[in-house]
Amino acid sequence: MPSTHPLKDQLALLIGAALETVAPGAPVSLEIERPKNPGHGDFSSNAAMQLARPLKKNPRELAQLIVAELPVSPLIAKAEIAGAGFINFHLTPAAWHGIVPQIRADGTQFGRGDAGTGHSVLVEFVSANPTGPLHVGHGRQAALGDAICNLYAAQGWEVYREFYYNDAGVQIATLATSVQVRAKGLKPGDAAWPEAAYNGDYIADIAADFLARQTVKSDDREYTASGDVNDLDSIRQFAVAYLRHEQDLDLKAFAVRFDNYYLESSLYTSGRVESTVQKLEDAGKTYEQDGALWLRTTDYGDDKDRVMRKSDGTYTYFVPDVAYHIAKWERGFERAINIQGTDHHGTIARVRAGLQAAGVGIPAGYPDYLLHTMVRVMRGGEEVKISKRAGSYVTLRDLIEWTSKDAVRFFLLSRKADTEYIFDVDLALARNTDNPVYYVQYAHARICRVFEEWGGQTAALDSADLAPLTATHELALLQRLAEYPEVVATAARELAPHLLVHYLQMLAGDFHAWYNAEKFLVDEAATRLARLALADATRIAIVNGLTLLGVSAPEKM
RNA sequence: CUGCCCGUAGCUCAACUGGAUAGAGCACCAGCCUUCUAAGCUGGGGGUUACAGGUUCGAUUCCUGUCGGGCAGGCCA
Incomplete structure (x- = not known):
């Protein structure tokens, strides 16, 4: 793996030249490290220790030979052997000073690499269904996704940012009925208020705008309300467009943009779901049992086989998911990165199994997943759990309004994705070290x-x-x-x-x-x-x- | 019960994927402004890397087991 450290790269060339003489043709993965102890020089190499076993020689003696064969360089003040066979390099001040003109010449390009040049990656993140404002977990995902896109672009990759959502499932039906009962004048807590309905204030806002026959426009759709409380289909379409627009505002406040919004329903209308099922059946990886169609995901490491088509004839959610990822591959993305909450980790094995079973040439690790844990919010020494707007959770926009886009981004990116994070609002507002x-x-x-x-x-x-x-x-x-x-x-x-x-x-x-x-x-x-x-x-x-x-x-x- | 992730200073987290004496910041203690922003800096104490084995020149890192925490385990998404 090529280093991208300006001085390590130059040292590697020098050591490589010495190895050509000392151990021609010997396989060695050249590792150069910054020693923790300053007494061990500026850089150290374990090349001699790595070569000791294949050459059956004493690592310290090998180190002597390598040092003796090092080409003369203005970078190296001293190269000495230490410990079990480390070669420690002490560089000249001029070697370090050379960093400054390099950085200043590179300017905004400093730190960019070309490892991904000519390759393309699709990063899927946020992917929230339009049933409410984005919560702080989506914020973590948006921060991670956007930063990862930027990092990949900085490595030369062609990056495509995609938001995947479902506008036709059970949750959306619940959203539509929630808006409908609200439009009919009911409120959460009323005897006739449905158990499963969403309770946030935003439901009332949608209902009011629906009755006023408003037009809403989001980044990926536009819709004008019919105003008829009995027209559930119109309510559904209006509510989806309304909440997609709300999410656009959340994302805009967070300075996150997407190249595309991909609809789960399009996988059905385009026939991709059916053709995926056909591929899996043709591959002989399915079987009928109890009136359902099953996929042999256990052939690919899953712990049990999964139902693809329920006995009522509809598909389980992971079938369109497999179809979606085949589409990503066929669209030319040799790499796909999915950013999701850890609560979705169960889907990884079956999606990957489905992609392998389909036999369309997708590599085994496709797609990559980055899973993140939940975010909790602390303010004034107490945990904040609800927001009036959303009903049951703190929204991303709350957090940005209480603090700032910069603080929310920086804080949510400051921990490994898989560790739980407690966002301290007071700390984010502090103007000190x-x-x-x-x-x-x-x-x-x-x-x-x-x-x-x-x-x-x-x-x-x-x-x-x-x-x-x-x-x-x-x-x-x-x-x-x-x-x-x-x-x-x-x-x-x-x-x-x-x-x-x-x-x-x-x-x-x-x-x-x-x-x-x-x-x-x-x-x-x-x-x-x-x-x-x-x-x-x-x-x-x-x-x-x-x-x-x-x-x-x-x-x- | 099973699978995946995690366990490092009192707290929050690092550790260049197997390197030499495990590092920062909070918090605690003691100092530094007639100076380009003190919204800052300097010094100090703090550790059996959850525990027990194993692999090798060498383990926080890899393997096995135990304990503790999180998330999953539906013909829900």
């Missing part, structure tokens, strides 16, 4: 303030001599900046935006420490320009990182 989003944004604002005070043109820094950058805080910052492209690549590969969040906190910490220790706008010109160049590189990394997360980088705070 306890609040990580302010901490990172403040580092950026401080840099901008320095440049404003300086008043020069950044182009004047292009020729800056960086030799004056010798302070420990400056070296630490250079080292951190060099890691950025690798962090972006790893966060994309692992579907783990939290790695980038943590990185930015570390980067901001390195900057604040430096800022506090050294004055940038000193009288001595060489030092002043060198420090401004490093500050400019830091600014670029912070902006690029926050942009990938969908968080703004204000110049003044």
Whole structure:
């Protein structure tokens, strides 16, 4: 796997050249790491230890040979052998200084890679059925999905953002009857109010607009209400369009957009469901039992076979799901990433089994899933559980209105997807170092303030001599900046935006420490320009990182 | 009962996918502003990585078991 660390890449070439002489043709996966202990140098390689077994040689002796064969390079100040056979590299200051002009030349492109060039990925997320406003769990999904799309795009992938929903199922029927009874004047709590009906205030809003024969327009549909309370089909269509529009507003407030909205019902009307069933039957992977049609998902690792077609003739939900994923594949997406709550994990095995059984050439791991756990909201030391608007849950829009888009995004991305998260509203509003989003944004604002005070043109820094950058805080910052492209690549590969969040906190910490220790706008010109160049590189990394997360980088705070 | 995920400082979380002495932030204690934003910084104490085995030069990481938590287990979605 190619590293994306500018200095590791160069070291790898040097070590590779030495290995050509020491162990020609030997298989070795070259790993170069940043040692935790500074005494172990700037980088270390375990190449000698990896070669010890296949070559049946002492790892320390192998390390000696490799070091002896290393080409001369201005990057390396010293290469020494330590421990069980590590080769530790101490780099020259110039090697680290070289990071700054690279970053400044790359600008907004710094941290981008080309691992995905020529490949396309479909990311499916949010995928909420239009039965109510988006809740905070959808918010986590929207933040994760959008960040992952940005990360993949930064790796050169062609990214397609899709929202899948069902406008014709049982939940939608419940929505329609809820609006209908509300339009007839009933309220939650009335004796005749149906048990299964939705209770949020938004149901009353829909009913009122329906009676007023309003027209609603969402990103993917438009509908004018008939105003007839007995016209359940019109109520259903109006309610779906109304709530899709509401969700559009939620997503807009969160700065999330989609390339396409895909309807589950279209899989029926296009015949894709029927043709999928036919494929599975033709493959001999189905059987009839108890009046139902079953799929042998146990042939593909599921713990029991699943019903495809119920005895009443309708299909279970996972059949259109399989049809949908065959469609993704046939639309040319060699990779698909689905972001869902952990409560849906049971569907993974059967969807993948269905795709394998269909025998249409889809690889075994298709699609990828990123599952996330629930989000709870704390405010004033107490858990907030309900909102008037939604009836039974806190909405994404509540959270954004109480805090900010930036805070909600940053916070929801700050933890691994599979760990439970408690969103602390008070912390998100704090204007101090306890609040990580302010901490990172403040580092950026401080840099901008320095440049404003300086008043020069950044182009004047292009020729800056960086030799004056010798302070420990400056070296630490250079080292951190060099890691950025690798962090972006790893966060994309692992579907783990939290790695980038943590990185930015570390980067901001390195900057604040430096800022506090050294004055940038000193009288001595060489030092002043060198420090401004490093500050400019830091600014670029912070902006690029926050942009990938969908968080703004204000110049003044 | 079965399957998947998780278990790391008092709390919230990291740890470059098998590397050397497990790191940050809260909280607690002690300091730093006539200076480009103190919305910040510096220092300190804190750990048998849930537990018991196994794999190898080396394990928080991989395997087995136990304990504890979450989510699933329908001809619901």
